[in-house]
Amino acid sequence: MTFDGVEKTFEDFTFTYYPNPIIDGIDRTVSIMSGGLDIKLTGQRFDLIQEPRIIVSSLTTDASNSELCNGTETLLICPTPNFPDHVISTRRRRASNGVMTANLTFDFDGYIVDGGFIDYYPDPVYESFSGPNRIYASSNGRLDITGIGLDLASMEDDVQVLLGPNGVCHVDVLEIDVVRCQLPEKQPLAGYENGSLGQGPAKNLPAVTVLHGNVRFSPGFVSAWATKGNPLIAIVIPVVIVVPIWIIIPMIILVWWFRKKQLEVKRAKEEVKMIRMNILKRVREVSNTSLDLSEADDRVQKQGVPFVGHVQYVTMMLFAGLGTHPETTEPEYMEDFMEHSLVSFYRMLKEKAGMIEFIRQLENKKTGLGRERELIASLLAITFVSEGKSIHFTSVLTSLVEDEIVTASESRRRMDTLFTNTESIAVKLISNWFALFMFEYLKVYGVYPLYMLYQAVKAQAEKGPIDVVTGDAYYTLEFSKLLDQEIDFHSLGIDVVDEDGHVYLHMTVLDVDTVKQAKQKILDSLWKKSYCLLPRDIDAVDLVWIQTSGRTTLLQDIDKSSETQGKTMINTMKSFGIRNGSLVALIPKNHGDEYQTLDLKEVSSKTYESLQHVTVEMIPESQLSQPASNAIHLKGGVEELTRKKSNLPDHMNQMKANLDRNLAIPHMLTMKASISPYVDGIFEVIFKKPAKIPLPVKYLFDTFDALAIKYAGGGLPEDCADKWKKNCLSNFWSSVLTNLPSMFEMPRSETADRFVIALAGALNDAATTKTLRQAESDHLPYYNEHPLQRKMMTDYCTQVTSQPKVRPGKLNKACSSISKEFKGQFSHLSNLLHLYNLTKNDMDGLVE
Known part of the structure; x- marks a missing residue:
């Protein structure tokens, strides 16, 4: 060790290096x-x-x-x-x-x-015990604590129920709306955890404290143990109470019980009838999976697929989450010494040995800096491809692949887990190489099926209600986002008119749609029909209802009539009284405090066409329509607020609630069935075109085969190589699906965005052999297809392996084609400068 320049040797101490955990x-x-x-x-x-x-x-x-x-x-x-x-x-x-x-x-x-x-x-929300003193009276030695979302991400072991300063109630049941536990035989000490006592009747009772992870809540006190007192009083009081009960009360109870049972039977029959009708309705919905995407397809035929292009693709696939993007413009000025440094730096990168040593040094010096490592790898990839050095890039990559495999073999790491993440510069560089060299294949074979898949999910989701507050949808593939409440909704046909009152667009919306949802559907249809080339921002326009009397009404999600029983009810087409055949118009957004009645001549399609293309980032957040914190759209609406509480017993009410949730599963089946042709189209692109695989990717797969034979050790070489190929494929296509909504200039949907992310997760899960419990797998719509998808991956890799090996001449030609694809898209000098500034302090002896 060195202390202020003086070295001190400790001869009796040695360091021992062990493999990483x-x-x-x-x-x-x-x-x-x-x-x-x-x-x-x-x-x-x-x-x-x-x-x-x-x-x-x-x-x-x-x-x-x-x-x-x-x-x-x-x-x-x-x-x-x-x-x-x-x-x-x-x-x-x-x-x-x-x-x-x-x-x-x-x-x-x-x-x-x-x-x-x-x-x-979301955090669980526990409810306090009822009554002014919040005392739970237990007669069976059990304690029930109710709430909302109690079992989300949680198990019984995650919840502790404490009684007073020294007692514990052992949790044995955890459901979505209740925690049940077994009370101890003897009453714990009274009061809270810190020893302080309750007030009034709760003074001699233990307080209940729920510990759910870091969530702490005290719902009240529990009374379940007999209290000690004067034995004479304990005898006299029961006698005084029992005598009148045996004489008078039985007759009253008998009459009340008989009438109550009659009412319960009547209500139970009504409940069964309603459930039966719901089952029949939802089963019929499963068989109706027709989906009309003619508008979306017509736009493709007229305008082409609205793919974002090279720069945005690279930004999403290589720079996602890195807080920066590739430079596309040259620097305005550069000092002579900096220009000389960049020339020397680039000369080192063009030498294979220097490039590999450079990466090795960075791997050692950038330990723990995961995001900086990924940024370095992405800048390296752009630097080589945009400058026409794809052949050099591929040569360096094969050496890095071998380095990774050798390191894993020597450290006895699991070989089948290689290339599954981007924690090192080398692995991130391999992922970047794969994304760049698959671009042409994606552009030729993938963009149309991907675009149509998104349109299919969006169209099917919008056929049913979507709660704008919770995001729950009638049609979705996420069990946690199913709209399980029974919603009465119908389709409405409305007409959009121009300044002369002429109808230029016929639209179908739902009577439970909010104003914002209706505007979004109109804007989406205008975009699909090519009234505008770019999607319009919903907050840049207002929607006006033109009544038959000529009177115009500005439609707003929230107005003075929205307050209902202390809640803010978001307005819908139904609440405004809009019916089939109603006329509406789009006008530029008016941010004034008051709204003046509109002249029809102000409402023109030309006015709409002239609107500036607005993005969400360009509009101040204060001007965006924001539902109130207590706003209600569909879940917990007026019907539910005013609905009489069921007289069924508690356990039957709970069974009914669980049944309602499970009855919503046919909506998932409808969604899955309606979009299945488009999902099949995606898997067709991913796994059914092995003959179209880019030659550099085929070359990489051949390299995997050769290195597996050389370094696989005790494992089967074919299995290791097959796993590496699947890891690269699933990583690439999962990244494509995750970024799919941003790959196209198109209107987006939160439900559709979540679906493609779920599909990406399903693809990653299919590449593993992970098994789930029945209760978990029932809520994953593509879990049962995992074995089939794994077989498709295996067959695809087998067919690629059986193809002839790539000749050097064809490989060089294919690499040159990639360089031409990205030539001129990025600033070589600006990205090289960014890379140099990131690494200039870590290049010991590599650059003069």
């Missing part, structure tokens, strides 16, 4: 927003870690660190941190009532291991 399994990747749920890791060499931590970060926020993990050599228990949302924008925070996805990593004393993604569900 290995994670073999993660028991779950879900949590609640407040965190505190334990994630169990199984693996090897965990006892070498001094400070193991779990780190959760989203794409736009800082990481959220948790407390240290605890465990043994082969087991680690890590409490999840709270979701890192302290800098999330207001509009994203409004969407937090749904599932939020974040990156999951583990920090083992600076050694960062990628855990994939973690889903954050």
